[in-house]
Amino acid sequence: MTDFKELVNVINEKDTSKMFENDFMQTWKKSDDEIRATLAMADALRNLRERNISTKIFDSGLGVSIFRDNSTRTRFSFASACNMLGLAIQDLDEKKSQISHGETVRETATMISFMADVIGIRDDMYIGKGAAYMEEVIESVKDSYRDGILEQRPILVDLQDDEDHPTQALADLNHIIHEVGGIENLKGKKIVMSWAYSPSYGKPLSVAQGTIGLMTRFGADVVLAHPEGYEVMPEVEELAHKYAEESGGSYARTNDMKEAFTDADVIICKSWAPFEAMEKRTQLYAEGDFDGIDKLEKELLADNGKFKDWACTEEMMNLTKDGKALYMHPLPADITGVSAEEGEVDASVFDRYRDELYRQASNKPYVIAAMIFLSKFKDPAKMLEQLEARGQERKVSEK
Amino acid sequence: MTDFKELVNVINEKDTSKMFENDFMQTWKKSDDEIRATLAMADALRNLRERNISTKIFDSGLGVSIFRDNSTRTRFSFASACNMLGLAIQDLDEKKSQISHGETVRETATMISFMADVIGIRDDMYIGKGAAYMEEVIESVKDSYRDGILEQRPILVDLQDDEDHPTQALADLNHIIHEVGGIENLKGKKIVMSWAYSPSYGKPLSVAQGTIGLMTRFGADVVLAHPEGYEVMPEVEELAHKYAEESGGSYARTNDMKEAFTDADVIICKSWAPFEAMEKRTQLYAEGDFDGIDKLEKELLADNGKFKDWACTEEMMNLTKDGKALYMHPLPADITGVSAEEGEVDASVFDRYRDELYRQASNKPYVIAAMIFLSKFKDPAKMLEQLEARGQERKVSEK
Amino acid sequence: MTDFKELVNVINEKDTSKMFENDFMQTWKKSDDEIRATLAMADALRNLRERNISTKIFDSGLGVSIFRDNSTRTRFSFASACNMLGLAIQDLDEKKSQISHGETVRETATMISFMADVIGIRDDMYIGKGAAYMEEVIESVKDSYRDGILEQRPILVDLQDDEDHPTQALADLNHIIHEVGGIENLKGKKIVMSWAYSPSYGKPLSVAQGTIGLMTRFGADVVLAHPEGYEVMPEVEELAHKYAEESGGSYARTNDMKEAFTDADVIICKSWAPFEAMEKRTQLYAEGDFDGIDKLEKELLADNGKFKDWACTEEMMNLTKDGKALYMHPLPADITGVSAEEGEVDASVFDRYRDELYRQASNKPYVIAAMIFLSKFKDPAKMLEQLEARGQERKVSEK
Incomplete structure (x- = not known):
């Protein structure tokens, strides 16, 4: 299914209301509708890019990445997804950071999120740890957003945990x-x-x-x-x-x-x-x-x-x-x-x-971008049409 | 004070003329007017961002960071400040660089600054060293700008020295x-x-x-x-x-x-x-x-x-x-x-x-952005109004 | 020669047709026309930047760098070149990556290139190795582009090999x-x-x-x-x-x-x-x-x-x-x-x-940007004029 209108229709038919300002953890926490909307959104974003239509929805903002395990594919996929939506990557390299022993997750999560629209985390090494850490990050930024400390709700994208690799x-x-x-x-x-x-x-x-x-x-x-x-x-x-x-x-x-x-x-x-x-x-x-x-x-x-x-x-x-x-x-x-x-x-x-x-691998950047996109708009199908109508070129073309 | 017009007025009343194309080292090198303008500017930039109005003043350009000590908070604050003004971060990781023994500060400073609009440095470990190093970087880029080697004057933001943490x-x-x-x-x-x-x-x-x-x-x-x-x-x-x-x-x-x-x-x-x-x-x-x-x-x-x-x-x-x-x-x-x-x-x-x-911590990105902003315009208050009038959205909104 | 029109004319007169969607390896693989067009393009891009005219030709996209040897000057030059054209830098740090023993070059090259418009590589340490590795990367992305796996052809810029430092x-x-x-x-x-x-x-x-x-x-x-x-x-x-x-x-x-x-x-x-x-x-x-x-x-x-x-x-x-x-x-x-x-x-x-x-050193970012620019347009001289006519400011000016 590569027809743009068809893809927009699929997304339109699905109930994505709970994806708004929400995270993407394990697939089993998502409804069938949400899964199908994510797949259609990935294809729709690819379709726009193939037609040289910009998918930038942010004029500035950060995509924060935390890789607790080595990564090339997922690192580049996350970077690509953020880039195509207009976010700059800021990696939290835990080796270069001043995270003190005993510093709470809420503190670190808040400190890196003042201008973050998305946080991508890979933490897959220890059973019972990875997803739990991510959930703590989510609770932290939710709290900080609710308390007015963060101006936007950074959503978390699970880039592989100990249970799932969504x-x-x-x-x-x-x-x-x-x-x-x-x-x-x-x-x-x-x-x-x-x-x-x-x-x-x-x-x-x-x-x-x-x-x-x-x-x-x-x-x-x-x-x-x-x-x-x-x-x-x-x-x-x-x-x-x-x-x-x-x-x-x-x-x-x-x-x-x-x-x-x-x-x-x-x-x-x-x-x-x-x-x-x-x-x-x-x-x-x-x-x-x-x-x-x-x-x-x-x-x-x-x-x-x-x-x-x-x-x-x-x-x-x-x-x-x-x-x-x-x-x-x-x-x-x-x-x-x-x-x-x-x-x-x-x-x-x-x-x-x-x-x-x-x-197979080429789908990943678009899937990640779809997860972010769906979390940012109440009516994501309409926003896709809006981007198509805007018609901003990704690469300037010769006129 | 969160009213935008009021903040613009405060900045307008202050004498910020010496901040133009100038660095931000210790606070005691700045006048009361300059301190107050910086604080008001930080609040004004935050106000625009809260209203989803873009504060991008650069279409391209680099913010160069040099961290001679581990850092998370300040690193992310500097990255956020640069990002909200439109600059991409380029970190000088002294471990990965080919800075030869005895290479002069002027050389390194010039080599990293061809497209830099700001340089942020943290160097706080040794008494008598950190601020002195920064002053040398400032003199270096001033010389290179004056001699026509650099096309723009990269200003330096002191991200913590041995005397002050402005x-x-x-x-x-x-x-x-x-x-x-x-x-x-x-x-x-x-x-x-x-x-x-x-x-x-x-x-x-x-x-x-x-x-x-x-x-x-x-x-x-x-x-x-x-x-x-x-x-x-x-x-x-x-x-x-x-x-x-x-x-x-x-x-x-x-x-x-x-x-x-x-x-x-x-x-x-x-x-x-x-x-x-x-x-x-x-x-x-x-x-x-x-x-x-x-x-x-x-x-x-x-x-x-x-x-x-x-x-x-x-x-x-x-x-x-x-x-x-x-x-x-x-x-x-x-x-x-x-x-x-x-x-x-x-x-x-x-x-x-x-x-x-x-x-408390959430102020830092805006303070850094304010320091950069004030160094880039002769009439920063007017530029704030110009940005508000431009009304470019930070995040695309549904129309 | 700093007159913009003259520079455009020089480029116009040269045959740059083979530079389109092509790589920049050793200078001796380029015709005199191509060398001269590259030099004129470097000056033209500098001229636009000096006049505060944006040279952004990409709204998003990645510039991927691989440094197999330490680097400051070339790293910053490549970052500057990408930035002035609108690309975000994504560095492949081979130490942090999950490149398995025996993984083919084609695989790595493809995995990092889904949204890459340019790949810059420095690999100069071993005779007979550096340029050969780059040629393999080029063949890889050409194959993946031809096979429809990559949506754009990432061109390679040789940032120093074992034979040449173009x-x-x-x-x-x-x-x-x-x-x-x-x-x-x-x-x-x-x-x-x-x-x-x-x-x-x-x-x-x-x-x-x-x-x-x-x-x-x-x-x-x-x-x-x-x-x-x-x-x-x-x-x-x-x-x-x-x-x-x-x-x-x-x-x-x-x-x-x-x-x-x-x-x-x-x-x-x-x-x-x-x-x-x-x-x-x-x-x-x-x-x-x-x-x-x-x-x-x-x-x-x-x-x-x-x-x-x-x-x-x-x-x-x-x-x-x-x-x-x-x-x-x-x-x-x-x-x-x-x-x-x-x-x-x-x-x-x-x-x-x-x-x-x-x-002397200040020419390098512009030379790299010129190499990329020339690979992206069939009529690069015309595109220069188009950018001048667009007149987008690099730094917002006070109106």
Whole structure:
């Protein structure tokens, strides 16, 4: 769906009233209407940019980023989203800052927000910590806004927490929708989120969880596949079951990778650490038990090593629908023989889907911009039309 | 005073002619008119922003920052100020730069200034160094501007030096003015700048000095309180005496914290290192005597430990006017039981004044923007009216 | 040549058609027309800025920078160039990024380019690596643009590679042209690129190579002077010979510094490492032979030490045309008695030319902006006129 008017109509039909001056945390905190409006908004903003029509809604203002984990893709996506809306990026580098031991979250959150219209946070390392920290930031700026200390309400965009990776999951969902030709065509499609072997360990669960917590909502048949011991959070699986039931799709879990791949339409294949191990690691960190952490790491690596056959090989891809399932990955992937001796995916598979993988990634800046846009206007569809009518050029054209 | 026209009138009445194309170093280098114009300008810019009227005066241009000490609050304040005027931030990270040993200040200052409209510097660590470095930068860019090498005169904003912290002092003064309902109401108000115990040591003196060097200028009764041995620079005390006399207020120093707090209207309570110790440390650094520095640190910590009773407790606050003095701190504070076992302030006192503390901090971006604005126009009051008449929206509104 | 109309005419006369949507790598990949258009464009953009006319051609968009070596001058120049055209800087700090081992250049290049209009790269440390990496980035974004993954073609600006330093060479050439009063006056001028002693070693050859590869193209008599053993790449010398022949100038190499300085009009005097040693070092790095590198460094320092008499002294400057040759340096220089015990240049020589040196450096932001500008419009001369006619102010003026 690339027609601008159609996209505006979709947004117009959806109830986005609760998105106004509101944050974007996990996708499961958003209604179906809100999810669909976000996807349509992402496409509409892209459409305007493709037609060289400026989407600047701010003449000045800051987009504040806090990355508690290294990042290239998400960092550039957030920067791009802010830039296309007219916000300048100000990164809070916790290493260069004077955040004193014991300084409250409310204090830091307020101090960085005097001119912030949006705060983007990535905090995905420790179970039970990332989303909780973000919620505290949200409460803080809400309080400071209510008390008249902040002149505008900075909304928070969750750039990956310990449970969900909403900007990734939505970018991925939009990629699938574009590939299958519309959200209504998700019904009956088999989407597989499969674990894969990687020589590193301790990768966040949030991609896997984000996938099953979102893809189940629109009628698809979602399968989570992983070796025994690599379970995800039970709460998210419950959500997946509930959504599948409501949407007329299905959700299933298997420890048999082949079964999962058979007749699949979409394959997302990626390593993650077992939820229970991540919980234990969080606990050990809290206790400062670094010997325990070392021991745990060794155990996890040894466990990992037992499942080297969990890889997205040509053989496995052959099992999918007509051998042509859409292969997806949030990147960077551990590619066998390229970035790892043995990794998540065969080089030939990865290479064949390279363009699609990059197109998948290209959705993220627009998804983030959509989240911000929807939080800033009571009637976002009308504002899109207003921007089109304004017709300000992004790049000056020759007259 | 939040009425825009009134603020414009105040600025109009003041002589700001020497602020044009001029820097903002210590407050004591500015006339009363200039101080008052700066405060009114800060409020006027805030007023425009609150009414969603853009204060962008630059279509492009750079605000260059140099932080020789860690910073969150001031970094974000400077970034916000530049952003609201239309400048992009370019930080000179001395670690990533190719500044060769012996490269002159004039060279570096010129190289970073080809498109800079303002340079913000924080350099507060060594007595006799910070302000001197800034003055050298000023002379450098003045020379390069005069010689036609720079097309515009980048003005320097002192984001904290070894003597003064002008953006903090002005933000604090504006906070007090807002709380007492006008600058004319400062007369007769007892403002206390008190030392407090902190487990860290070697904190800059510039906040204490900035406070007594500014608050004495408008008729208030200013008291500096500290244990014996924690003297500030005698030159600044002389200024405080002179200003108090001129303004019809008073300046006094005491080693008795209770005496200071009694009947106070405003309490600013914060740790700092003794001036003489800081001078000695600067000397030891210059000599490369790291054993000497270690020894000095131990002595200072031991000295500090003798004055743990210097804290802003509930008991102390009870001594103030009606027990309700305005408590202030430049943040972050060492809060007893929160960010320190024993610190500068009781948690209950800090919590009670939280909103006021954040409001105090919220003045800083506007104070910095005001300093820049006043340096850029011959008739800044008229330009404010011009911006209001232009009526450009900061955030696009729904039409 | 500072007349705007004249500059527009020059650009108009030149064939810049191949610069559209194209990159700026080594100067020797550009035609004479393209070089001359770049220089005229740099002056035209400066002219507009001096008249307070905005050169913003982008309403939003990113300028991505990748610095694989420390940088102040070039970093600020690139930031300034992007800013004056309306692009926000987004730096790819490879230390903070999640670029996995083995991640392809195409992947990284695409991931950072979704909203990038220009990518600036400095990669000058290893022979055979820097330019090759940039070419790979170019191929990557071209592929991704062609495949519809990128909506715009981000062009690459070479901010220094292992062979050439095009932005420096062009800034330097424009400086000479301004000093001699026009490009046609280069004919018959003796321009000397001389090696000089520096206590550090291993400085890139790209400045020396960039100089002889560019200055020979417009009729000047170019001399490369260095001690035996400090040869540059033979390929670049071949280019210098060819260009000199074509342009009616000359190119010569000598190991006699005095001969080179005699009657010179322009002196560029700077240390560099021998090409063969740099090749060896690159090889040793590739082999991980760190003992070998240590040994090589010691040898190079010892070799260097034999040529301390290669310095731009007053005595040497006296040999030049009327003792008044234009002294130039890309900065920072190793100044004898200032930034080095014994260095590249006498302090008195450096001081006498300080203003000229800074003016030389001031060309760089405009040269970079010119490169970007020329890549973005089919008829760049017309666009210049359009910008002048638009008359948007860079800084709001009092009305």
